[in-house]
Ligand SMILES: Nc1ccn([C@@H]2O[C@H](COP(=O)(O)OP(=O)(O)OP(=O)(O)O)[C@@H](O)[C@H]2O)c(=O)n1
């Protein structure tokens with residue numbers, strides 16, 4: 001049975017509060033340099049299906065998400081639209097495709113600009129995190145609906161982290177300058193969830209490059225809260241991540257009887 005003849009993912013538990021509408025913006029315009037040569041990362045396949053389609057299905061699996069905005073590679077919006085047409089996606093979800101920019105930050109901003117006015121809660125989710133479970137998506141949405149302006153899914157770290165100073169010369173060892181207390185550190189994932197107005201303000205205000213959207217909200221002086229992330233929400237960044245993602249997907253298919 002081909003992947004695309006399977007039904008859309010099971011319905012999620014988050015209930016849509018009266019009048020509240022949630023959209024997910026998926027930045028998918030990156031090249032995937034760290035993954036190695038090939039097609040743009042979001043278009044590379046996992047279990048025979050483009051990573052982007054997995055990520056879209058993961059967002060649309062939440063019953064609270066009624067719109068997904070895909071931010072395509074700058075010259076690839078047509079290809080992404082064709083991809084969406086060619087794959088089974090939930091009918092209750094609307095989709096928009098817009099061209100992205102030079103950085104993740106710019107791509108997210110372009111996605112936000114395309115959002116219709118009625119959406120008051122926004123998720124931002126990397127196309128490169130194709131396997132995030134729906135319970136994680138719903139936990140983020142519920143925390144935003146519960147009053148948090150910005151929410152990140154996050155996990156404790158397994159490794160001890162060191163802060164280093166630059167090496168004296170290329171190839172020389174880097175001096176370690178600090179060991180932050182590991183119990184207080186978290187590895188942050190996506191989807192990150194926001195009150196729409198807060199995220200828009202962050203993108204209008206912060207000009208330097210920041211690696212995640214919640215970091216921009218922190219710069220506004222607003223509180224960001226963390227909810228439990230999930231180990232299967234890892235980001236496909238390097239070749240080994242792709243091996244792990246294929247293994248997770250194969251195990252899911254075995255468990256689901258496909
Ligand atoms: N100009 C960019 C750069 C990144 N992204 C998206 O941001 C997410 C997280 O970025 P990352 O994993 O770093 O992807 P790449 O930038 O593609 O990876 P690399 O740095 O290895 O090239 C990905 O879904 C990626 O497509 C984007 O929309 N626009």
Ligand SMILES: C[C@](O)(CO)[C@H](O)COP(=O)(O)O
Pocket residue numbers: 104126188189190211212213235237
């Ligand atoms: C947003 C993010 O996935 C949170 O961990 C991460 O910061 C993206 O970083 P990247 O270097 O652009 O992959």
